[in-house]
């Protein structure tokens with residue numbers, strides 16, 4: 800069965816607990832429950848992870864090679880800074896969708912830059928937690 804890694808970056812463990820006006824009231828645990836339901840509907844396996852550490856995220860991407868068919872990555876603030884994550888995706892040669900809860904293009908200029916987008920299949924942003932469902936549907940279709 801096709802397996803997809805959903806990897807979440809720094810501070811996303813706080814989802815639903817702080818700044819609800821920006822990121823909403825849904826917790827990351829609730830997002831995972833939603834993703835597992837989506838995965839069952841789409842007939843794929845999903846592994847859901849979160850880390851606040853860039854190196855841990857790089858290790859997770861390396862480990863995904865040959866195990867997961869695709870990567871859905873909300874790299875949080877590392878999106879805008881991390882050449883290391885970009886290189887990890889390139890070296891793992893894993894189809895990747897960049898995902899954000901917020902519409903990063905409607906926010907501060909520093910959020911308009913993405914190192915992940917340069918090596919991603921595509922980018923989904925601005926749809927809140929529903930973006931995870933959209934990304935899973937797009938990845939399942941891509942891997943068909």
Ligand code: CA2
Pocket residue numbers: 809810811813814815816817818822873874875876877878898899900901902903910
């Ligand atoms: O919109 C997104 O999904 C972001 O990846 C979220 C990142 C931000 O740095 C990116 O530019 C866009 C920030 C995640 C912080 O998450 C929090 C959640 C609740 C409370 C505080 C932070």
